[in-house]
Amino acid sequence: MASQSVAAEKSDILSFEKGIDRNSPRTNIKVGGYEDAQNILLTSAVSGKHPTSLLLDSELDAEVTWPAGNPQWCAPFSYATYVEATQTLSFNTELLVARANGHYHSYQIGSPGTVASVRRFAPVLGNSANVWQINSFIYDKWLCTTDGRNPPMKYGQHFFDHDGYVTPYLFPIGSHPVSPLIGTVTGETWAFSGTGSFRTDAQLITDGIGTGARVGTHSLRVAASETVRLTFLTARDFVTGPAPYASRNFVNTDSIQFQYYKAADAGGITIRFYKTYNTVYRTYTSTTSTTGAWTLESLVRTGADTGGFVDADLAAITDVEIISSDAANVTYIDDLYFLYSDAPPAAAVGVTHKERIVLGGAPLIGDVPSLGTIIYSNAEAPDNFATAGVNNTQVVGGGVESLAKTNQITALREYQDAVIVGTPSSIFAWTIGAAGVPAKSTISTEHGIDSQRGLIETPNGALLFPWQRGIYILRSTGRQFIGAKIQPFLADIPTEDMSWSLAVLDEKTKTIRYWFR
Numbered sequence: 001m002a003s004q005s006v007a008a009e010k011s012d013i014l015s016f017e018k019g020i021d022r023n024s025p026r027t028n029i030k031v032g033g034y035e036d037a038q039n040i041l042l043t044s045a046v047s048g049k050h051p052t053s054l055l056l057d058s059e060l061d062a063e064v065t066w067p068a069g070n071p072q073w074c075a076p077f078s079y080a081t082y083v084e085a086t087q088t089l090s091f092n093t094e095l096l097v098a099r100a101n102g103h104y105h106s107y108q109i110g111s112p113g114t115v116a117s118v119r120r121f122a123p124v125l126g127n128s129a130n131v132w133q134i135n136s137f138i139y140d141k142w143l144c145t146t147d148g149r150n151p152p153m154k155y156g157q158h159f160f161d162h163d164g165y166v167t168p169y170l171f172p173i174g175s176h177p178v179s180p181l182i183g184t185v186t187g188e189t190w191a192f193s194g195t196g197s198f199r200t201d202a203q204l205i206t207d208g209i210g211t212g213a214r215v216g217t218h219s220l221r222v223a224a225s226e227t228v229r230l231t232f233l234t235a236r237d238f239v240t241g242p243a244p245y246a247s248r249n250f251v252n253t254d255s256i257q258f259q260y261y262k263a264a265d266a267g268g269i270t271i272r273f274y275k276t277y278n279t280v281y282r283t284y285t286s287t288t289s290t291t292g293a294w295t296l297e298s299l300v301r302t303g304a305d306t307g308g309f310v311d312a313d314l315a316a317i318t319d320v321e322i323i324s325s326d327a328a329n330v331t332y333i334d335d336l337y338f339l340y341s342d343a344p345p346a347a348a349v350g351v352t353h354k355e356r357i358v359l360g361g362a363p364l365i366g367d368v369p370s371l372g373t374i375i376y377s378n379a380e381a382p383d384n385f386a387t388a389g390v391n392n393t394q395v396v397g398g399g400v401e402s403l404a405k406t407n408q409i410t411a412l413r414e415y416q417d418a419v420i421v422g423t424p425s426s427i428f429a430w431t432i433g434a435a436g437v438p439a440k441s442t443i444s445t446e447h448g449i450d451s452q453r454g455l456i457e458t459p460n461g462a463l464l465f466p467w468q469r470g471i472y473i474l475r476s477t478g479r480q481f482i483g484a485k486i487q488p489f490l491a492d493i494p495t496e497d498m499s500w501s502l503a504v505l506d507e508k509t510k511t512i513r514y515w516f517r
Contacts, residue, residue, distance in 0.1 A: 063112035069099030073134035077106075077143050079157055081166050096143060096155060096170075098134050101211070104170055117201040119170040119215050121150050122294075133500065135452050139352045139382050141244075144173070148348035152359055154382070158244045160185070169216060173357065174343025174383045175257075176242040176250065178320065178336045179230060182218040187233040194226035199332070210294045214259045214334035222269070222324045222331045230320040231277075238273070238338055239315035247384040250338055252302045252311065256284055258336040261294045267326030269333070273303075274319040280307035282314070288331060301338065342386035344375050349452045351412040353419045354432050355379045360409030360421065365391060371408030372397045372423065374430060376438070387436070394438045398426045398445050410499060411449040415463055416476065422449025422465070427474070444479060447472065454501035459510055466501045466514065469493065490516075 078093040095107040102121035108114045134147045143155040151172040159169055159177045165185050171177055183190050183198040190198075199221050201213040213219045222228055241247025260269060268288045274281040282303040288295075324331050348361025357377040362370050374394045378384045385392055397407045411422030418429040420443075427443040447467050449455055454466040463474040464482075469490040471483035483490060493516050500517035 061107070061109070061113045064107075064110075064115060065112075067099060067103055067105050067115060067117075069101035069103055071097055072100050072132060073098045073136070073145075075136050075143055077155060077168065079141075079166065079168055098145075100132070102132075103211070106168070117213055117217055118155075118168075119153075120211055120213070120294075133348075135349050137350050137352055139357055142382070144350060144357065145170075146347045146350045146359065146361075148361060148363070149346055152344050152347050152350060152357075159242065167216075171215070171337060172339065172343060173377075174242070174340040174385065175337040176238060176339075178236075178238070178338070180216055181220050181334060181336065182216060189231045189233070191229045191231070192223075192226065193228070194223040196223045196226045196228050197221050204332070209332055210261050214294055219261075219332050219334040220322070222322055222333060224324060224329055225327045226324050228322045230322075232318055232320075235316040235318050237315045238317055239312065241381070242383045245380060245382055247378075247381045248340075248386075250301065250314070250340070252300070253341045254301045255298050255339050255341065256301055256303075256337070257296060257298045257339050259294050259296050259334045260286070260288050261332040261334075262288060262291055262326070262329050264329050265289050265291050265326065266328040267324065269331055270321075270323040270325065271336075272319075272321040272323065273314060273317050274321070275309060275313040275316055276307070277319045280309050280313065282306075282309050288326070294334075296335075298339075340383065340385075342389075342391055343383075344377075344385050345370075347375065349409060349412045351414050351419055353414050356432065357382045357385075358412060358419055358430075360396075360412050365393065371406060374409065374421065374438070376432070379432075379436070392438075394430070394440065396421055396423065396428055396430070396440060398423075398428075398442065411452040411455045411465070413452075413455050413457075413463070415457070415474075420449075420455070420463065420474070422452075422455065424448045424450070427479075443474070450498040451501040451503075452499070454503045454514065456503035456505055456512055458505070458512060459507075464503065464512055466498060466503075466516075469498070471514070 074095050074097040076093055077096050078091055080089045080091050083090055092108065096104060096118065097107055098104050104118040106116045106118055132147055132149060134145055136143060136145045138144070141156050145153045145155070153170050154173050155168055155170045157166050157168050159171060160180060169177070169180065179188060181198070198218045199207070201217050204210070204219055205212045220228065239249050241249060265288065269286045271284045272281045282305050284299045284303045286297045286299060288297070322333060344359055345362045345365055347359035350357060350359045356379055359375045362373065362375060364370060365373060365375065372395060374396055375385060376392045378387060378392070396409060407423055409421060409423060411420070413420045418431040421428040421430050421440070425448045426445045427448060428440045429443055430438065430440040432438055449465045450467050451465070455463060457463055465472055465474070470481060470487060473480050473482045497517060502515045504513050506513065
């Protein structure tokens, strides 16, 4: 990694000629000296002048057993728990961590700390040799992630309509989960007709069931020819849009999705939603024919109705049954939810703007290539990305090189009253008007923005960003190239991908530091 310091207040770049940190008050290195990229601390037990040992940065938690895989991304997340006895809120802060094998987990500090599985994606999406870039943003109480390969995800509480269940979960934006599938939630009672059970993440790994649980800490094990019944203490509503924000009702063009795993196939899985047990219900049937891997199943929400069940009855579900018609094999079930048909596709970058989620860099919307298309939710309805059945989208493109390279949205950042939209060859300002109509204006068609992570705001209200081995500044009064002093150095950096360029603001020294991969 190469690094460079930028004076945030002066908006120019400090030269390398006398050392990386020659003007940085946080280091004692003399003019002309260089600080190691790992921030190695030089110490001496004798004189204090001559180094006698090297101390590396401290490990976050030396006692905890970390999951396998190199960390790719992490972000802090705080959430509240209501203490009824004292009528107060207690707050928990944890780290959400994503690893190169597709595994998200949480970490809470302790002696040792606590690690809990949150979600796993298919391991082909990332490994130690083929990393995946994750970008994140905040919408109210959600921590949202995008990676360009999986659906945009929301990490937060209260997805299950259970007042007392506060554990955060990671689900696709636009989804309404049915149950966390752990068996210990107040308001849920589980009954097994055979040897089925809930298996922990560790048990699943030991048993060789994929790479572990798909969502949370458990998966549901359904034995051969078994029926598993879930009874809700209070009837559940699967018509109203996802909690905790208001969204449109679910309709029959939407879907129900879940993941399953089985070693061999001799029959499928049936899921029934009961208004009145066991006479009035809707049935969804899956052949579950794929074996040897966790597989995502998607079924149209209509299903097959019995006993006079109608669409509106999904607003008052008392029981759910999961029935195996496979007489020879165990089936594992996880990640059960209803999903909007217009839920956002995989996106590379995202931001919050005017109570909306704004996404860009999506490979496809339906069957239409859309790397250069903005997708946005309705105001205060972050799960709802369509108006009157029409997707909320706007195409963004232009610039002198827009046809010579892929036109895709590479960066989104809220700046003043608009969103700065970067592409490889142009920069735009985009916003939503009072009537909900999108509008964009051109800032530049001569240069673009290479990196979402490298786009950063300085304390004096300017934006710095990298483009084609140069550093640029954007103010409300105009834009400027400010990397002339270090252009010869940047020109020789052997970067693999400029989209990985990372900028960090140091509040203490009022400097911005760039790292290039």
